[in-house]
Amino acid sequence: MDNEEVSVAVVGATGYAGAELIRLLLAHPRARIAMVCGQSKAGVPIAEALPSLRGVMSGEVEQFDAGAVRDRADAAFCALPHGASAPIVGALRDRGVVVFDLSADFRLGDRPTYEQWYGDHGAPERFGTAAYGLVELHRDELRDADLVAVPGCYPTSAALALAPLLKARLVEPSGLVVDSKSGASGMGRSPSPTGHLPEAAEGVRAYKVAQHRHTPELEQELSAVAGQPVRLTFVPHLVPMTRGILVTAYGTRRPGVTAAQCTEAAERLFEGSPSVTVLPPGTNPDTLWVRGSNRAHVGYWVDERADRVIAMCAIDNLVKGASGQAVQCFNVRFGFDEGLGLRAPAQWP
Amino acid sequence: MDNEEVSVAVVGATGYAGAELIRLLLAHPRARIAMVCGQSKAGVPIAEALPSLRGVMSGEVEQFDAGAVRDRADAAFCALPHGASAPIVGALRDRGVVVFDLSADFRLGDRPTYEQWYGDHGAPERFGTAAYGLVELHRDELRDADLVAVPGCYPTSAALALAPLLKARLVEPSGLVVDSKSGASGMGRSPSPTGHLPEAAEGVRAYKVAQHRHTPELEQELSAVAGQPVRLTFVPHLVPMTRGILVTAYGTRRPGVTAAQCTEAAERLFEGSPSVTVLPPGTNPDTLWVRGSNRAHVGYWVDERADRVIAMCAIDNLVKGASGQAVQCFNVRFGFDEGLGLRAPAQWP
């Protein structure tokens, strides 16, 4: 049995995505965590910075240093805020480290679009050099990618729901509506009024209505699948729970299309995938069923009265929507079984 | 000062809508609760059946008796399950009692549509005799209505969001999508797997996708406002909280329409309303801001990239979506100030 291990660094380890990367990598039989980096908590024992690791992991959070990462690790997972990530990714790539970047910095392929939504780029010489880490749509490119832009929770869930329909031409590419409901962990670890329990519990609200920065990323991916420009309306919502995203996407059905056809199209596209389960028509995805797992549940329904296809997808925003997806990319890149270390079912209930 | 009181009975008092009726009627300066009826808990002290009333209200839950209601009350609020309500409403109307019915039994005006979605009607001779109790759209009819079909939470929230747009012809009447997110109290007081906390917390899921029985009711109301048949896609979702509904509705904008125009159209339609607040563009409704109140918050946004209007409305499903709305109808019917007893702000946080 081949016991080769890949040494990895986790950069930005003390946020939620970082904590989840560590949890998943500890369970991964071929990854070895060689370094845990974090800026605000550098020098703090890991088990204090992340109390779920008390008794599980020793060592300290270290200050990021690109050279030290190169010396000790083959690959780095970067879970840093948008904008802050690019220069660090650049420094790691300069030293030959394979990088899985969870920020938005390298996800877009079109420079003007990037600048319109995000402003100046932090490592312009690397712009456009990343593979987009939605494995189900980019498996082949990822096999030899040295920089992977791991997509976030909103584009992942919406693309998994809609890609089969656009690929199989079951819905019109125009007029799509994407209504997403996210748990509060998607906001990250920094306390804010929006996430303060007394104002978050019992509150459902939309935010960044039709203005969320993940919109162009989702359009980029769906346009590629559809073979023509896709422009859609995306409205994210916060719901009072910790983890999970449910997306309900609406498209105009092509004449006569049935829920069974949609389901079959998804089964074809995701055949063999260790991470996507297609539910039979009438069974609706539920975030609770995937919580803590790297699994996406997709399901379809047709509103015959209104000629509309309803595509749904539930994922755990921190796993298939972030850290699990990064590990899935890692598996593809390093030639491991795609589901290695990622097959655990959801923690239910 | 005129101290005339109207005696009322609450029928079906021990469910959530019933409990909320009692809470609101106790605070109403012109209503006097003369009788509290409930089938499964008849004979039980009210304060045991509804523990929030311990120390607040004495007396027992009584078995329903139409004659007793007529003898003791001028009006009855019926908070009974769909189907079970019609015969009781019929018996009360036979005896001249003014009825505010919170069930779906009398909301539809078209008999074939009713039968298609609900089957046989329980009091066919009364079909079509009710006024639809969405005060903001039917204020005048309600002034002399002896039977009021109080709409539920989904149609109320969606109609308040969309009626101004259709009335002012700011969106196309076809192609509407209504995505609703409801708290668990909308399921009622009977325990079920879906509402069991371990399976409800951390779970967001759609249900009755494009098949919910409130669809024809909403279409009826919007068609009347639009002056032409409206057919829409309605998808309700359960979110892990107790109270509140947020609806996010999507329509194709008529050319050049702005969020400001949508907002103004709503301000016009709801001018003087004690129950509807129109938020400025960019401020999104939040269920927490209306919890426990009879208030609806509506807000609008335009996605210029995709030529779409996004209309949002938040209400408390048990108040403006049920019992508060019934009391609002009562106020209009009995000539009281429309907001009497209903002006309390939300309990926040």
Next chain:
Amino acid sequence: MDNEEVSVAVVGATGYAGAELIRLLLAHPRARIAMVCGQSKAGVPIAEALPSLRGVMSGEVEQFDAGAVRDRADAAFCALPHGASAPIVGALRDRGVVVFDLSADFRLGDRPTYEQWYGDHGAPERFGTAAYGLVELHRDELRDADLVAVPGCYPTSAALALAPLLKARLVEPSGLVVDSKSGASGMGRSPSPTGHLPEAAEGVRAYKVAQHRHTPELEQELSAVAGQPVRLTFVPHLVPMTRGILVTAYGTRRPGVTAAQCTEAAERLFEGSPSVTVLPPGTNPDTLWVRGSNRAHVGYWVDERADRVIAMCAIDNLVKGASGQAVQCFNVRFGFDEGLGLRAPAQWP
């Protein structure tokens, strides 16, 4: 009918206790809110600072000014942080304004004890001049008090549970254990890691174990009732909900004491109280049953196997544990019926 109104100012209006004061005072038939003060949000429309007041209340949050308060109000409710309150209370008292202070600044009667737990006092000349605003124990003193120190949620709930037992000598005064479970709104409106929904949901934890500053206040009140010094162990816990405190207090029973005797002792002490309901033995208080109301539910059980009395009390920490209690004191001080404006049942569910 006497329509005399008392004009009141709310100082520190934009926190949770302030918001709750406004909600309760708006419903109070004899109070008129003349001024709403807040430091960080001075100049902001009230309805923006407190979104539940959109459509309900106009006007702006004003900067505090003691002279302006005196000119426009007969009484002031101060909902300010501990320490910050004393000088403002002093300035108001200097101008003759009757003050209901929700901070801890004037609750203790013993200066060394105060300094041991809090340090220097902010208005030492006023120390010891306040009446303690737990109406059920200090009703008579409150009738002519010009400065009322309104107790907080922990001492209120624990004192209501234990006072009847100590007064009737049903438990030993030594060896008491007070285990309290509080919702997150008790932490106030400032976001913090402890209250951040992803780290607050699904988390129960003790804090300030046997060190909470409310300990001496509770001991002061219980010692007075017992007629001898009471020293107890107090451990507060945070539970994942917004409102409510449940206290479970444990005492050694005097020989032969029964739950019925404990219940009767409480019924005697709280006879005629509009705010305290004594539950029969075997019915346990539940925070949900009092949420949003100014009601305390107390209940007793005896563990005969271990010779222990278990005393429980549930309140809404923001109402009977803060703002409602302040209004109750206001009623007593200004000669209104004690329950005026405070009789609304809980919002259930």
Next chain:
Amino acid sequence: MDNEEVSVAVVGATGYAGAELIRLLLAHPRARIAMVCGQSKAGVPIAEALPSLRGVMSGEVEQFDAGAVRDRADAAFCALPHGASAPIVGALRDRGVVVFDLSADFRLGDRPTYEQWYGDHGAPERFGTAAYGLVELHRDELRDADLVAVPGCYPTSAALALAPLLKARLVEPSGLVVDSKSGASGMGRSPSPTGHLPEAAEGVRAYKVAQHRHTPELEQELSAVAGQPVRLTFVPHLVPMTRGILVTAYGTRRPGVTAAQCTEAAERLFEGSPSVTVLPPGTNPDTLWVRGSNRAHVGYWVDERADRVIAMCAIDNLVKGASGQAVQCFNVRFGFDEGLGLRAPAQWP
């Protein structure tokens, strides 16, 4: 590398403990799930009965048959209701199957005590033949036990908190108070009013006050550790979350005892344990930090003012309080490393 596998059956698989057994056993490198039994869902695909297993596990839930279990499995995990378990355990033991029983049926060693709290026993000939599966206290007995009575969440958490103190004689054995706070999954999968989200969220309440059936079990274990009879007061509470138990236990300290001594006593008792982490004084256990893991966090504080030791322990009730503990017993019984398959950290947040 030794790849020997133990074939196991899970009986009562479709409840919460059963689901958790499957989740843990799927991740266990030496266990192979050979049979999944359940009565109400016999014949249903596993992935329908437990939706978190869609795409993860095929096969159907089978009707229990003792002979079939013996033919296909070396060991059985029984997650059945109290009372229902004993005859099934008896039938399995008759056929030589090693049984890990998660019910209370075999936990007590004293027959009259059993009958006093539970009534007649369902397999009296087996009474008293089980080892008590709290590994930290019974490791040696478990190595060759063929019937293991796995303790539940309340006794586990309380015994882990208190055993070190009693063993080291740091607290008096009399006068102990055990105040436990449990998430709703402890009630099991059957919907009930108590667990219905609208009545469970925002509600904290005690239940079975000083009458819970786990009391004698806890007293049995603590008496053994203390070397003298221990009688305590135990009050369980329900808090609005899915998973987790926090126990706060109060004991009278022996003269001069410090928090550091308590902590050291726990470190000694739990030295080398893969499942118990002792927190430093001042760091309080939090259920969120152990959720989904087989880990217990214990911590101690001394209230010097009141001469009391406060012992706290947080576990996940479904893991260290049920299924994880069973797997830990399985590891000891079959000679595997005690933490095998159980070292995953909590899912945080």
